[in-house]
Amino acid sequence: MGTVDPIARRLAVPVLVSALLVGVAGCGGAAEPGVVSPSPTASASEAPSGGTAPADGADPSDGGVTAEAEVVAQELPVPWGIAPLPGERFLVTMRDDASLAVVHPSGDVHPLEESDGVREVADQTVPNGEGGLLGVAVDPEDTGPMFTVYLYRTGAEDNAVLRAELDLDGMTLRDVTTILDGIPSASNHNGGRIAFGPDGYLYVATGDAGDPANAQDPDSLGGKILRITPDGEPAPGNPDPGSPVWSLGHRNVQGLGWDASGRMFASEFGQSALDELNVIEPGGNYGWPDVEGPGDQEGFVDPVAWWPTSEASPSGIAVTDDAVYLAALRGERLWRVPLLGTAEEVEAGESPGFGEPQALLAGEFGRLRAVQAGPDGELYVLTGNTDGRGEPATEDGRVVDDRLLRVTVAAAE
Template identity: 80%
Template sequence: MDTFVCVARVLGVALLVSGCTGSPEPGVVSPSPTASASAPSPGADPWDGPVTADVEVVAQELPVPWGMAPLPGERFLVTMRDDVTLAVVHPSGDVEPVAASGGVQELADQTVADGEGGLLGVAVDPEDTGPLFTVFLYRTGEQDNAVLRAELDLDGMVLRDLTTVLDGIPKSSNHNGGRIALGPDGYLYVATGDAGDTANAQDPESLGGKILRVTPDGEPAPGNPDEGSPVWSSGHRNVQGLGWDASGRMFASEFGQDQLDELNVIEPGGNYGWPEVEGPGEGGDQSGFTDPVAWWPTSEASPSGIAVTEEAVYLASLRGERLWRVPLLGEPSAVADGESQGFGEPHALLEGEFGRLRAVHAVPDGELYVLTNNTDGRGEPRTEDGRPVDDRLLRVRLTPPE
């Protein structure tokens, strides 16, 4: 696919700053004027100013894509939520389905695609070079959400040896979480939702409304806050984005309900406040809840997947139909007086250009890959010359201001 679109946008829209006392006003944080000496001063984002986003359509007509994981050779393994299928997308734009037999058939037999549920997240062991790859998948079943492990043979384009490694995650037609990722420590991180029952998020016995940390076999990982428990953090409504910076600092995106969506820095044992708090809460960390480092009105974000680069965190937004960029200025500290240290002013990219954005992945050369999600029942699928084009995998090259 050679379609190429050049989008030039000015990233300088001022946004409201939310306070941390009383009811927060819709908005996003700005850098603190008392940022530590190790961090650049506020406004020192080297990309502050007009940024050019060159967008290439790599592949299109993907049916409700949800998760993507990189493979060698600039390829991606993509999950299709409702069809319960997988495909390898090549840099040429070719979409090669994994055979609908063996492990894929087993997966389809136990997956229930209902509302926001179905075949969701995917992760591939980055140590594998092929043609055999260890793959982890997150699916919604009849009774629960579960994480499964399988072997992908790219020579035969088959999935086999499907094994459940973690089950019992609450399911519903919404708030299923679903993002999974292998962290820099080699353990598997699993983002779950509250499954529509807000009590799950604060219940230490429930796997819902949590970020979980487990071994590749699904056992609680060594060093978890509570030995023998897979729970890494709690108090989440619906996490769908996980990522780490070069220092190992962990980030997660979270859907709010009616007011504010969040970007959080995740600490082991942290409680992020749901359902008591949406966005920053009164009392901040003194309440026992950890405040987000950035937040937005739900109409401007509804963030799903995220990508973390050396210079920013990028959030793919569904309802907001844009790619948010939150600059990284240095080491963060707790939010104080309504302002976040170590983060620059968020800016929007691709606003309204490609509709709903589900996932984003950064590659070492600085490019971003973005999955659109307009065929999920909540978007407006695009057409060109009367032919459907959605959903699409986009390659985005960002050029900072000169």
């Protein structure tokens, strides 16, 4: 049984970086990035490769932005999940330590105190490759100091969703309960993001656990997006009333988010060709392993934006009033996909839906693992350079990764 390693107090390090957006660079053929309108009449084959599907009313100047990033906290050991708490604080999971910490806007990092709940989470978690303590969500109805939190962990035999009570005054965790288990696990493709939707239900992103057949198997929880109640039961209104499956045909989903109209988005890792941003429809089949990227095949839902895997490998996402932001690992940048109208406006033919993807912070902070919208319009981004695949940054011979960044996006002049 392990204990949570203490994380020393981190002072905010003001590092301002002006990041001009980077133009989308195509790679030729089917591996070029692109974006299409999700209107009923649009298809991947109708969209120009590497660009935006033409539509009346499109604003060609949309998306011209700059970004400034400030380091809020650093020396976080393999951070993975992030959830907002009152007071501009965040609850962050550490994948390999199976630990949690509260990060303050001042840069202070406070690990949860040794407690029965913290020990139980650590005992249940068996880090393995990409697996470990992954996603975290906080009940949006809670105001504190007690919060119900949900965790996604990789165990010895499966991935599971846990529920626990967080005492923010005492910085302890208690009453850990497994609410959903039996999610396939492996050294990779574990999914792991969890989030409350605007309907009050919990959505769970899973991976195919290295077995592509899981994604199309309706009886497997792998390669799916699940929708459950806070007690872990299939949520009312699911496509199959007895199943938690909300959508299927996914390879490895690690980002979930909703816009103001309730439209649901998910990011997905491709295998060797194309990564995806999808609009999620209940009961939708997103094609894996038969299709990677846009395929324009009957029965499968095409992505609304896609990238070569070398330019993205998207993990967490955040949806704001103006855009979807995707944290890219291998691509080492923050992708921005402008939102040009609501789902209703797109369906009515009044809007093209999405603008051309643009890259921010390209190469400035290495691998980016997660992004969370802040209360004042800023974005908070977790880097992912200490996960064994990155090159951790150093200062004066000391490793300073991983970091929590505060990113301000503004229209370009």
